[in-house]
Amino acid sequence: MRKVAEVMVALLIGILSSINAETDPTDASLLNILYTSLNSAPQLTKWSSNGGDPCGELWTGITCSGSRVTGINISGLGLSGNMGYQLDRLTAVTTFDISNNSLGNQIPFQLPPNVQRLNLAGNGFIAGLPYSISQMTSLKYLNVSHNQIQGEVTVSFNSLTALSTLDFSFNSMTGNLPQSFQSLASMTNTYLQNNQFTGTIDVLANLPLENLNIENNQFSGWIPEQLKSINLQLNGNLFNSGPAPPAPPGGPSARQPQRNPQSGGSSASLTSGSIGSGGSKSGIGPGAIAGIVISVLVIGAIAAFFIIKRRSRKSSTDVEKLDSLPFAPLDSQEVQGVKSVQTSSTTSETPAVINLIPPPIDHHKSFDDTDVSTMPVLPPKKTNTPPINAKFFSVADLQIATDSFCVENLIGEGSIGRVYRAHLDDGKVLAVKKINSSLLSKTEDFLNIVSEISRLHHPNVTELVGYCSEHGQNLLVYEFHKNGSLHEYLHEVDENSKPLIWNNRVQIALGAAKALEYLHEVCSPSVIHKNLKSANILLNMELNPHLSDCGLASVIQEPDQASGYIAPEVAMSGQYTIKSDVYSFGVIMLELLSGRKPFDSSRPRPEQSLVRWAAPQLHDIDALSNMVDPALNGLYPVKSLSRFADIIALCVQPEPEFRPPISEVVQALVRLVQRANMSKRTFRNEGVGRGGSSDAETP
Structure with a gap:
């Protein structure tokens, strides 16, 4: 009897375990996609590209809580391959560790949003960090070490x-x-x-750090006392030796107390450096007074300079009248006061001497040709070139690659410019x-555009490979997609063309x-x-879509x-x-559904505008x-067609406030794909030609 009871208990436990182990269908399908993206690696024992129960079958590396x-x-x-897509729908995942594999050159932008421990180290990634990391408010551990990630860090850490x-x-x-970083x-x-890395490490000064390794970079400046x-x-690194200079009056150090582990962390008195009872009461030392004097005089000198610069653009006789008085002179006492101003009475540094008297104008030169060395002392103009994460090509390189931009290599032309095929020496x-x-007023505008485009990285965005800005030529170099554009597939067909089947059309809409x-x-x-x-x-x-011309709105x-x-x-x-x-985008979906152009003057007038x-x-x-x-x-699922049309109707509403955000469109298309049962097996069976598979008619 006891044995029977034990058997019954064991069976009951097994039944309950199998019930609890049934994996959430969305999580299971996403792991199916991940498995396929990882080239169906045999190391992932028990994994499957279609179906299965990751939690109940104890797939390698998978942990669950209940069904999630x-x-x-x-x-x-x-592992090889890549991480696929839609990982952002794994909303219950808190640990994601795919380190020390070989997973391509780009970290996907769609990562589990609620992850607490994210380890992407040692995979050979090259492209920058995805901005979606900025939104992982639960993140406690982030490791992307031992990759080849290039460029500046564009992630925002304000919410982390x-x-x-x-x-x-x-x-x-x-x-x-x-x-x-200051928000960490x-x-x-x-x-x-x-x-x-370059610059200072001041942004780390007030963090509760215990361990900090910054070896073998190009950091400069001084090491904050708090980090010592x-x-x-x-x-x-290139840090300066010796004591750091005192912060300017009103600077961060004056506003924020510094940690001092030896003195119990109390900050120094703000009046300790003041002189006399008056300074003690007001809290304004001689350094602050000197700063105010300098500011007033510098502003006055700059104003005087621009007044004269404006006057100098008048007739030559007006310029001659200025020969004896090139600028409004400073009062002699002001000049003497400026020469003797020191940065602070509490520092032992050499007093700063500032000379605001401008040199005389040389009228043998035009104003625009004035030697820079003779110009008045002014704040330097910022000429920072924006960071560009793309390769520079010379005009000569691209002329060779395109055979001098010959007509045979012309593959497209639009309002922005022409597009040519380029064959590099490496194949x-x-x-x-x-x-x-005519679309660009100056080189700086183009470089700003290139900088912005070079930051865009997504599996469905055409990747910028490089650029060229020489001899008045501004060119963008992109990855090449041999299958051409969606417009060509839909509207430039001939007897040899293979029309897009329904499943491909829905997938193209989803990717775009x-x-x-x-x-x-x-x-x-x-x-x-x-x-x-x-x-x-x-x-x-x-037939995966890649959106081009991103970042060229300007x-x-x-x-x-x-x-x-x-x-x-x-x-x-x-x-x-x-x-x-x-x-x-709704118009593009309408093209996919109907096969018609958005505007076709060859059709009867009521049908020329596709949306109307x-x-x-x-x-x-x-x-x-x-x-x-x-x-x-006629090879399409009727229900899928109807839902596709419903999405279009929302997108092309005349009132913009009633159109959905694109994220809702994405989710609607994802549900459409799931309901239509568009598995990887279906796509492989159907190919890219004229539909004939019964799978294409799955409701």
């Missing part, structure tokens, strides 16, 4: 107040440390060694866009929506595209109202917003079936 996947630890398994360990070591990161209120361990009492490793094929010179979601809701500030059209959606060999002059993509409010005011992008013709029929299932692209030959 809470941990993914597949470190050091020799729980982060306690940060490891950027052994990469190729450049630039100054982000000012948002829980940071105790920071490892930045073996990078190319912790475990600090700093060899291989790579790239696309070169020549920006029309994800690219737009990244621009609108991940990039900070948001990037408005302004030029969304099917010709700017490029397709690779697997060179788009007037909206092309005849294109059929322009939102009504843009046609009226010329003002673009993220909601006008959503409208244009189609919008009233999008909720009529009978009319909808007559709108479908004839190239589909």
Whole structure:
């Protein structure tokens, strides 16, 4: 009897375990995608590309709580491929460790949003950190060490107040440390060694650090006193030796008390450096008074300079009258006072001597040709070149690669410029866009544009490889997609063309929506595209979409109202917003559904504007079936078609406030894909040709 009871208990436990182990369907399907992206590695025992129960079957590296996947630890398994997409939907995952594998050159932007421990070390990543890390408010541990990550850190740390360990070591990161580091209120361990960081480390001064390694960078300036009492490793930098100079009056040190472990942490009295009872009461020392005097005199001198500069543009006789008095003279007492001003009476440094008397003007030169060395002492003009994370090509390089931009290599032309195919010596094929010179007023504008584009990294955004700015030529060099554009697939067909099947069309819409979601809701500030059209959606060999012309909004002059993509409010005011992008995206979806151009003058007048013709029929299932692209030959799931049309109707509403944000469009398309049961197996069976598989008709 006892044995029977034990058997019954064991069976009951097994039944309960199997019930509890049933994995959330969304989590399971996302792990299926991840497994496929990792090249179905045999090291991932029990994993599957379709179905399965990760929690109940104890998949390698997967931990669960109830039915939700809470941990993914597949470190050091020799994996290849990439991390796929939609990882941001693993909302219960708190540990994500894929370190020490070989997973391509780019960290995906969609990572588990509620992760607390994120380890991406040792994978060979090159592209910068995804901005989505900025939104991981639960993050406590971040490790991207031992990769090849290049460029400046663009992540914002303002919301990462729980982060306690940060490891950027052994990469190729450049630039100054982000000012948002100051918000890392829980940071105790920071490892930045073996990078190319520059500037000071002042932003780390007031963090509760215990361990800090900044060896082998290019940091300069002085080491903050607060950091000298912790475990600090700093060899291989350019720090100044000797005591740091006192902070200027009203500077950060005067406002923030410094930690002093030997004195119990109490800050020094603000009146300790004052002289006499008057200074003690007011708290203003001679250094502050000197600073005020200097400020007044400098402002006066600058104002005088610009007054004379304006006068110098008058006739030559007016200029001659200034010969004996080039600038309004300073009072002799003021000049004498300026010469004798010292920075502070409490410092032993050599007094600073400032001479504001300008030299006489040499009238043998024109004003514009004046030697810089004879100009008055003024604050230096900022000429910082924006950081660019892309390769520089010379004009000669691109002329060779494009055969002097010959017609045979011309692959496209738009309002921004022409696009040419380029063949490099190493066998790579790239696309070169020549920006029309009339769209740019100066080189700095182009370099600013290149800087912004070089920061955009997403699987569905065309990657900027390099740029050229020489001899009045401004060119952008992109990755090349052999399959051309969506416009060509839909509207430039011939007897040899293979029309897109329905499943491919939905997947193209989803990928393009994800690219737009990244621009609108991940990039900070948001990037408005302004030029969304099917010709700017490029397709690779697997028909995955890549949105091009991202970041070029500033060179788009007037909206092309005849294109059929322009939102009504843009046609009226010329003002673009993220909601006008959503409208244009809805037009692209309408192209995918109908196979028609957004505006076609060859059709009867009521049908020339695609949106005006189609919008009233999008909720009529009978009319909808007559709108479908004839190239589909009726091979599409009716329910999927209807839901697709519902999304379009929301996007092309005339009132922008009623259009959904693009993230809602993405989620709607994701649900559409799931409901249509578009598995990897289905795509492989259907290929990219004319649909014939019964899978294409799955409701």
